[in-house]
Amino acid sequence: MSQTITVAHDIHRDDEGSKIGMWLFIFTELLLFAGLFIVYGVYRYLNPVAFHLAAEELNVTVGTLNTVILLCSSATMAMASTAIRMRKKALTLTLLGITLFIAFMFMVNKYFEWKGKFGHGIFPGSEDLLQLGHGDTLFFGLYFFMTGLHALHIIIGFILITIVAVRVNNNSLTSENPVLLDNSGLYWHLVDLIWIFLFPLFYLIA
Amino acid sequence: MSNQETETNYVSFREEKGKYKGILAWIFSTDHKRIGLLYLYSIVSFFIIGVGLGAAMKLELLAPGKTIMDPATYNAIFTLHGVIMIFLVVVPGLPAVFGNFFLPIMIGAKDVAFPKLNLLSWWVYVVGALIALSALFMGGGPPDTGWTFYAPYSFKTNTNMLPAVLGAFVLGFSSILTGINFIVTIHRLRAPGMSWFRLPLFPWTLYGTAWIQILATPIVGITLLMIVGERLLNIGFFDPALGGDPILYQHLFWIYSHPAVYIMILPAMGAISEIIPTFANKSIFGYKAIVISTLAIAFVGYFVWGHHMFTSGMSGTALYTFSFLTFLVAIPSAIKVFNWVGTLHKASIQLEAPFFWAASFLFVFMIGGLSGLALGALATNVHLHDTAFVVAHFHFIVFGGVGFAFMGAIHYWFPKMYGRMYNTKVATTGWLFFFIGFCTLYLPMFFLGIDGMPRRYYDYVERFHGPNIVSTIGSWVMIIGLIIIIANLIKGAYSGAKTSKNPWGGRTLEWEVDSPPTLENFEEIPVIERSPYDYR
Amino acid sequence: MENHNDSHIVPFKTYGIILAVLIVLTLISVAVTQIDLASLTVFTAILLASIKSGIVLVYFMHLKFDNLMMKIFVTAVFVLVALVMVVTFLDYNYR
Numbered sequence: 008m009s010q011t012i013t014v015a016h017d018i019h020r021d022d023e024g025s026k027i028g029m030w031l032f033i034f035t036e037l038l039l040f041a042g043l044f045i046v047y048g049v050y051r052y053l054n055p056v057a058f059h060l061a062a063e064e065l066n067v068t069v070g071t072l073n074t075v076i077l078l079c080s081s082a083t084m085a086m087a088s089t090a091i092r093m094r095k096k097a098l099t100l101t102l103l104g105i106t107l108f109i110a111f112m113f114m115v116n117k118y119f120e121w122k123g124k125f126g127h128g129i130f131p132g133s134e135d136l137l138q139l140g141h142g143d144t145l146f147f148g149l150y151f152f153m154t155g156l157h158a159l160h161i162i163i164g165f166i167l168i169t170i171v172a173v174r175v176n177n178n179s180l181t182s183e184n185p186v187l188l189d190n191s192g193l194y195w196h197l198v199d200l201i202w203i204f205l206f207p208l209f210y211l212i213a
Numbered sequence: 214m215s216n217q218e219t220e221t222n223y224v225s226f227r228e229e230k231g232k233y234k235g236i237l238a239w240i241f242s243t244d245h246k247r248i249g250l251l252y253l254y255s256i257v258s259f260f261i262i263g264v265g266l267g268a269a270m271k272l273e274l275l276a277p278g279k280t281i282m283d284p285a286t287y288n289a290i291f292t293l294h295g296v297i298m299i300f301l302v303v304v305p306g307l308p309a310v311f312g313n314f315f316l317p318i319m320i321g322a323k324d325v326a327f328p329k330l331n332l333l334s335w336w337v338y339v340v341g342a343l344i345a346l347s348a349l350f351m352g353g354g355p356p357d358t359g360w361t362f363y364a365p366y367s368f369k370t371n372t373n374m375l376p377a378v379l380g381a382f383v384l385g386f387s388s389i390l391t392g393i394n395f396i397v398t399i400h401r402l403r404a405p406g407m408s409w410f411r412l413p414l415f416p417w418t419l420y421g422t423a424w425i426q427i428l429a430t431p432i433v434g435i436t437l438l439m440i441v442g443e444r445l446l447n448i449g450f451f452d453p454a455l456g457g458d459p460i461l462y463q464h465l466f467w468i469y470s471h472p473a474v475y476i477m478i479l480p481a482m483g484a485i486s487e488i489i490p491t492f493a494n495k496s497i498f499g500y501k502a503i504v505i506s507t508l509a510i511a512f513v514g515y516f517v518w519g520h521h522m523f524t525s526g527m528s529g530t531a532l533y534t535f536s537f538l539t540f541l542v543a544i545p546s547a548i549k550v551f552n553w554v555g556t557l558h559k560a561s562i563q564l565e566a567p568f569f570w571a572a573s574f575l576f577v578f579m580i581g582g583l584s585g586l587a588l589g590a591l592a593t594n595v596h597l598h599d600t601a602f603v604v605a606h607f608h609f610i611v612f613g614g615v616g617f618a619f620m621g622a623i624h625y626w627f628p629k630m631y632g633r634m635y636n637t638k639v640a641t642t643g644w645l646f647f648f649i650g651f652c653t654l655y656l657p658m659f660f661l662g663i664d665g666m667p668r669r670y671y672d673y674v675e676r677f678h679g680p681n682i683v684s685t686i687g688s689w690v691m692i693i694g695l696i697i698i699i700a701n702l703i704k705g706a707y708s709g710a711k712t713s714k715n716p717w718g719g720r721t722l723e724w725e726v727d728s729p730p731t732l733e734n735f736e737e738i739p740v741i742e743r744s745p746y747d748y749r
Numbered sequence: 750m751e752n753h754n755d756s757h758i759v760p761f762k763t764y765g766i767i768l769a770v771l772i773v774l775t776l777i778s779v780a781v782t783q784i785d786l787a788s789l790t791v792f793t794a795i796l797l798a799s800i801k802s803g804i805v806l807v808y809f810m811h812l813k814f815d816n817l818m819m820k821i822f823v824t825a826v827f828v829l830v831a832l833v834m835v836v837t838f839l840d841y842n843y844r
């Protein structure tokens with residue numbers, strides 16, 4: 008076994024392969040939420056009126072605000088991919104920083120939104136919710152479950168982008184190997200993509 | 214992966230010195246072959262536990278009334294038997310063991326695309342298994358819902374549902390990681406010249422399987438999470454008292470769990486497609502038909518989940534559609550059977566243990582498949598639903614199909630994996646016991662089912678006694694066969710005669726590397742200029 | 750090695766335009782759903798969400814610059830999800 012082959016094996020690197028792998032993982036995430044969208048669809052179909060009325064309980068302004076800022080964070084994340092390729096380290100870090108800040112703001116909004124609902128006695132399994140009837144129970148059950156799972160993805164994305172930012176900062180992620188940044192970007196856009204569907208389903212169709 | 218000291222020729226991956234020593238050199242190895250063997254040892258251990266539980270059930274059914282256990286224990290045992298056999302043995306089964314070991318070699322690669330992810334998938338598997346099995350030892354007792362965790366009972370029962378459900382959820386991740394790894398490996402790491410239609414059939418079936426793993430597993434993941442939500446937060450997704458629909462649970466569960474059957478059977482078909490041409494010494498008949506039928510099964514198999522729910526109260530339209538699609542998915546499976554039989558036609562066959570397993574696979578798979586059509590037809594399904602007939606059917610497919618293919622695969626690739634040969638006569642004897650025992654065990658259950666004996670009952674009326682005795686005796690014969698097989702393989706691994714690179718005369722790439730292979734499989738990446746099965 | 754990343758660099762301006770389009774579409778969907786279009790409301794909201802997600806996939810997620818295989822995969826996954834929903838509703842719609 009020649010040394011050259013050993014070396015070639017150790018530095019095996021395949022950015023295209025990593026990207027395909029990330030996309031495949033994104034497919035699994037899409038299917039994960041697809042299961043929930045099926046549940047939502049079925050229960051909306053079975054309880055049209057209750058879902059309609061329950062959706063009016065949610066604050067459209069907060070929802071719209073969160074949608075817009077999340078779209079902005081997606082744009083800054085995508086721009087970071089461009090910036091790193093143009094070898095602009097400071098700009099890349101700034102864009103990543105804005106993304107992280109928006110992710111944080113999104114969670115703050117979410118926190119106050121959930122807190123408000125809890126304050127009104129609306130949370131999974133609560134007495135008040137059970138008295139509202141079946142449709143409302145299911146609507147808010149799905150609301151908390153789906154936005155909660157989405158928030159979990161925001162947190163994971165936050166951690167991922169933080170790691171990317173640290174690595175850009177210490178020069179271990181540069182224009183030579185931007186694949187981790189690109190893949191974190193793909194993940195962040197997925198988080199955005201899911202919110203694009205969650206927003207109308209819970210806030211708008213009222 | 215440290216591999217500096219490999220100057221001497223033929224240091225196999227088993228003797229390779231790495232960073233760690235002893236068992237650590239295995240459980241922290243990113244070598245696809247070591248991971249394959251790790252999976253082999255874990256899966257076989259769980260398989261033996263599962264067989265033990267199954268044997269206990271058969272013993273209970275030896276006579277009407279209480280034989281050795283009470284009804285609650287029986288419920289727990291069939292649940293654990295199902296959970297262990299499905300999630301820990303058959304779903305990872307062939308892809309994780311032989312896929313990991315042979316996929317890179319068969320496509321001319323040095324390893325899978327993401328070796329670290331591969332090791333992680335094994336660790337996730339072990340953690341998931343431990344979580345699932347912890348249900349046995351905690352207060353509340355083992356779960357008693359059956360492996361399907363049907364709502365609403367799964368969140369009403371006081372037994373330890375959470376560990377079992379969470380364990381299955383974690384195991385899903387392991388399955389997904391393997392799937393991602395295999396797809397990227399097949400796309401990116403094929404040797405130069407290995408076009409898609411020069412890919413051997415086992416990698417092809419792994420490719421189809423990997424897609425199902427990626428696209429179906431998340432659905433059961435989210436479903437199991439919802440069960441967790443039901444139990445912990447009382448959300449009401451599937452609770453009729455809160456407006457939920459238990460049938461929706463069944464939909465979601467089977468959207469994964471039916472494709473999961475194809476996760477199990479496709480690689481089994483792939484292994485059979487490797488064994489048969491080698492022992493027939495003849496090119497496989499209709500290579501493209503097998504490839505296309507593999508992809509067709511993977512696709513259509515995604516839309517037949519409803520045939521598990523024919524008596525649950527679905528709409529008529531759904532019933533007709535699912536029944537039609539079920540018959541449709543039988544066609545590509547039948548095409549493969551014709552291909553295998555066509556390969557054997559006018560061939561000069563070597564009668565060796567792997568071939569016996571492959572030939573008996575054809576036999577049991579046919580019985581399993583055709584009985585599946587009886588269940589796929591709406592009218593007969595109403596009569597046979599949840600009877601012993603169903604149990605016999607899916608054991609012929611899952612145990613007969615996947616289990617026989619697994620046995621065939623391990624006897625076929627054993628010399629390559631260990632560099633030694635087992636005693637072939639003993640292997641054939643073991644197969645004979647196993648095969649006879651298997652048929653004696655499960656064939657009577659078809660008749661019991663038609664006669665109306667329900668599944669999952671620990672008791673039965675007197676007139677079912679005769680076939681049940683036959684069936685239980687069959688289980689003993691089968692276990693004797695299993696003991697012979699395992700003992701023979703273990704002995705072969707330690708003290709069998711050393712083998713050459715290509716003991717069977719196979720033509721695919723794994724027979725061109727050393728037995729056992731070196732750490733990097735190939736000294737230099739081969740260039741492929743022929744089809745994988747150019748025997749004559 | 751040819752498999753190292755040399756993908757197309759998208760200018761910042763493009764992302765700016767895309768972001769503007771997405772925000773406008775969001776505001777349109779909010780406005781449209783405030784008017785009572787009866788059964789059309791759901792349809793419009795979902796349609797606009799689909800357009801938005803398409804734009805995110807094509808531009809932010811770089812599908813436009815990916816090879817044909819990736820485009821087929823992504824399309825196929827969405828078709829698969831749609832088919833699963835259709836088949837599920839074969840039950841609920843006709844009960």
